Amino acid sequence: MIGTKLVLLLYIAFCFVRAEGSSIDLAVLTFLLYFCINITLYIFKHTTIKRLFLIGSICITVAAYSMVHPIFSILLPLSIVELAAGFIEQKFIHLLVSIIPIFYIQETFQPIYGLVAIFCFMLYSVTTSFHYMQVKDEAQMDSMRKAMGKLTKRVNENTEYIRQSEYTFKLEERNRISQEIHDKIGHSMTGALFQMEAAKRLLETDPGKAAELLQNVIQISKEGIENIRLTLKNMKPPTEQVGIHRLKLMIDDVNAKQPIKTVLTYEGNLDVISPIQWKIIHENITEALTNAMKYSQATLVSVDLKVLNKLVRVEVRDNGVGTDTIKKGLGIIGMEERTAAVDGTMIVDSTHGFSVTTLLPI
Amino acid sequence: MNVLEIKNVTKKFADFIAVDNMSLAVAEGEIFGFLGANGAGKSTTINMIAGLLRCNDGIISILGKNSAKHSRFAKMNLGMVPQDLAIYEDMTAYENVKFFAGLYGLRGAELHDLVVEALEFVGLQDKHKSYPNSFSGGMKRRLNIACAIAHRPKLIIMDEPTVGIDPQSRNYILNSVKKLNEMGCTIIYTSHYMEEVEEICSRIAIIDHGKIIAEGTKEQLKSLITNTKDLWIEVKSSENLNIQAIKEIPGVEAVSIEEYFIKINSDTGVNNLNKIIEHLINNGIEIRGLQEKAPNLETVFLTLTGRNLRDQ
Numbered sequence: 219m220i221g222t223k224l225v226l227l228l229y230i231a232f233c234f235v236r237a238e239g240s241s242i243d244l245a246v247l248t249f250l251l252y253f254c255i256n257i258t259l260y261i262f263k264h265t266t267i268k269r270l271f272l273i274g275s276i277c278i279t280v281a282a283y284s285m286v287h288p289i290f291s292i293l294l295p296l297s298i299v300e301l302a303a304g305f306i307e308q309k310f311i312h313l314l315v316s317i318i319p320i321f322y323i324q325e326t327f328q329p330i331y332g333l334v335a336i337f338c339f340m341l342y343s344v345t346t347s348f349h350y351m352q353v354k355d356e357a358q359m360d361s362m363r364k365a366m367g368k369l370t371k372r373v374n375e376n377t378e379y380i381r382q383s384e385y386t387f388k389l390e391e392r393n394r395i396s397q398e399i400h401d402k403i404g405h406s407m408t409g410a411l412f413q414m415e416a417a418k419r420l421l422e423t424d425p426g427k428a429a430e431l432l433q434n435v436i437q438i439s440k441e442g443i444e445n446i447r448l449t450l451k452n453m454k455p456p457t458e459q460v461g462i463h464r465l466k467l468m469i470d471d472v473n474a475k476q477p478i479k480t481v482l483t484y485e486g487n488l489d490v491i492s493p494i495q496w497k498i499i500h501e502n503i504t505e506a507l508t509n510a511m512k513y514s515q516a517t518l519v520s521v522d523l524k525v526l527n528k529l530v531r532v533e534v535r536d537n538g539v540g541t542d543t544i545k546k547g548l549g550i551i552g553m554e555e556r557t558a559a560v561d562g563t564m565i566v567d568s569t570h571g572f573s574v575t576t577l578l579p580i
Numbered sequence: 581m582n583v584l585e586i587k588n589v590t591k592k593f594a595d596f597i598a599v600d601n602m603s604l605a606v607a608e609g610e611i612f613g614f615l616g617a618n619g620a621g622k623s624t625t626i627n628m629i630a631g632l633l634r635c636n637d638g639i640i641s642i643l644g645k646n647s648a649k650h651s652r653f654a655k656m657n658l659g660m661v662p663q664d665l666a667i668y669e670d671m672t673a674y675e676n677v678k679f680f681a682g683l684y685g686l687r688g689a690e691l692h693d694l695v696v697e698a699l700e701f702v703g704l705q706d707k708h709k710s711y712p713n714s715f716s717g718g719m720k721r722r723l724n725i726a727c728a729i730a731h732r733p734k735l736i737i738m739d740e741p742t743v744g745i746d747p748q749s750r751n752y753i754l755n756s757v758k759k760l761n762e763m764g765c766t767i768i769y770t771s772h773y774m775e776e777v778e779e780i781c782s783r784i785a786i787i788d789h790g791k792i793i794a795e796g797t798k799e800q801l802k803s804l805i806t807n808t809k810d811l812w813i814e815v816k817s818s819e820n821l822n823i824q825a826i827k828e829i830p831g832v833e834a835v836s837i838e839e840y841f842i843k844i845n846s847d848t849g850v851n852n853l854n855k856i857i858e859h860l861i862n863n864g865i866e867i868r869g870l871q872e873k874a875p876n877l878e879t880v881f882l883t884l885t886g887r888n889l890r891d892q
Contacts, residue, residue: 524883526804526805526806526883527804527805527806527807528804529804529805531883531884533886535886543596544597546597563791563792563794564791565788565789565793565884565885566789567788567885567886567887570887573886575884575886577793577794577884
């Protein structure tokens with residue numbers, strides 16, 4: 219736009235020099251005033267101020283038209299179009315409005331005025347539509363970038379989840395096997411060993427007793443082998459052990475590292491909680507505890523896990539300041555999404571301290 | 581067909597989310613109860629269903645038609661008894677009902693018949709010439725109901741119609757809700773009195789913080805929490821009691837004795853009260869009192885949300 223105005227000014231200056239005779243001082247003053255106004259105009263963002271400047275610019279042009287030289291009228295259409303664009307949507311009306319002054323100016327300048335008006339209008343509408351397209355493109359780019367960010371995050375989360383569950387499963391399996399080995403097979407082997415030692419000593423003095431002991435050893439070994447077979451076959455991990463133990467560990471950890479006292483209570487049959495539910499419970503509790511540390515100014519946080527008839531209910535409640543309006547940040551939305559993924563519900567409440575309740579169907 | 585269907589509806593008031601991505605369906609012939617504490621989002625939901633508020637997101641369909649697009653159709657099929665009385669004090673009972681029914685385009689003899697019928701239905705036919713300022717709270721409520729039902733809507737919404745009225749009017753209203761339902765109306769009923777909801781509603785949604793926490797028949801809701809109830813039997817002496825024998829009665833899960841109380845935990849699905857009492861009598865144990873501690877909707881609400889329905 220500035221470019222157009224500059225071109226117009228140059229044209230006027232050219233005409234002016236050629237025409238001669240008029241007062242050059244006033245003309246220069248008008249040039250400078252017009253220049254100042256039309257440059258400062260683009261500095262301001264506020265539409266009202268912009269409009270005021272445009273009106274100022276129009277006034278100067280009119281003044282210059284009547285007092286200095288009629289050629290100044292050709293500066294009018296652009297300012298009018300710019301001003302009109304702020305009020306009226308239809309473009310042809312802009313053109314009409316900018317054409318109107320043609321009836322009031324000297325006849326000699328009417329053709330050039332008309333030409334300039336049409337030229338300005340075309341230029342202006344092309345640039346605005348281009349600008350509009352650009353803004354639209356940018357908005358689209360922006361939303362795509364956001365969507366992309368979200369997707370990447372989700373992919374990362376999923377990989378992290380897979381990695382975590384792999385690790386958990388390995389850990390569970392290892393725990394189970396080592397426990398079984400320790401509890402059953404280890405005991406059988408030690409028992410068998412003792413009895414074999416005894417049988418070896420008794421072999422000469424009391425062969426009958428020795429044979430009896432050996433029979434025992436055979437029996438124990440048989441049982442041991444059976445146990446090994448069972449351990450290898452039994453693929454079902456005692457999830458409730460892993461789940462609640464991990465939870466206890468986590469709470470202990472929080473208690474050791476943070477100034478807030480955290481209490482864990484649980485009741486009901488924890489066996490029915492599936493591994494995926496345990497994962498959600500863990501993550502939601504971690505998130506809720508983090509929130510409590512960050513915002514609540516609480517001194518006590520209670521974590522309550524209840525297995526009801528058809529629901530698992532997990533509540534993390536603090537005795538802190540709470541909040542008047544609950545603003546859902548990424549944390550709470552994340553919890554809601556996780557919970558909703560297994561058809562669960564979340565209640566965030568702030569009437570007595572702050573509490574986050576997760577309900578998962580069994 | 582579903583009379584009402586709400587899909588992922590959200591309503592925000594500035595920062596406050598009053599209704600949060602709510603979805604539910606109410607089938608024809610149901611009395612559907614909204615149970616929730618004050619400020620849970622019940623009235624907001626109802627105002628959106630009635631078209632008084634616009635939802636920020638989601639779709640509300642009435643009789644299969646999007647209520648935002650077919651608002652006339654929706655309103656014709658809908659009767660609303662608002663929480664605050666909506667009657668004119670300077671018109672008679674008859675004129676009030678006639679005015680509201682007239683809004684639905686009813687005219688002439690048909691209008692008159694329907695108005696009389698509605699007044700009869702709420703038991704105000706004798707008072708049709710009286711002005712509401714001479715009415716008791718309960719009568720005003722009943723008149724309010726008459727205004728909402730005169731045009732024979734398919735779906736009637738009642739937003740806490742029993743707040744602040746005498747027990748007699750309350751019973752009258754509850755009975756008329758049942759009667760309306762028998763006549764084929766689908767009813768949405770909100771209350772924070774769980775006894776009412778428990779008594780009349782065929783299906784219930786527990787609402788908290790703008791979300792449906794649980795939904796189902798009252799039995800389904802109760803069974804979310806537990807399948808057992810506690811039976812406390814006060815006896816003169818528990819000396820002759822054979823705990824093992826009681827445990828063998830079908831449905832009995834656990835038995836304990838505390839001084840003069842025998843506490844029996846039993847399956848709610850099995851009716852074994854007769855057998856338990858019979859057993860006690862046959863063993864010469866004198867029963868002095870009996871208390872049943874079954875879960876009610878209040879317990880369900882308390883257990884799920886950690887808060888009481890009232891006194892927040």
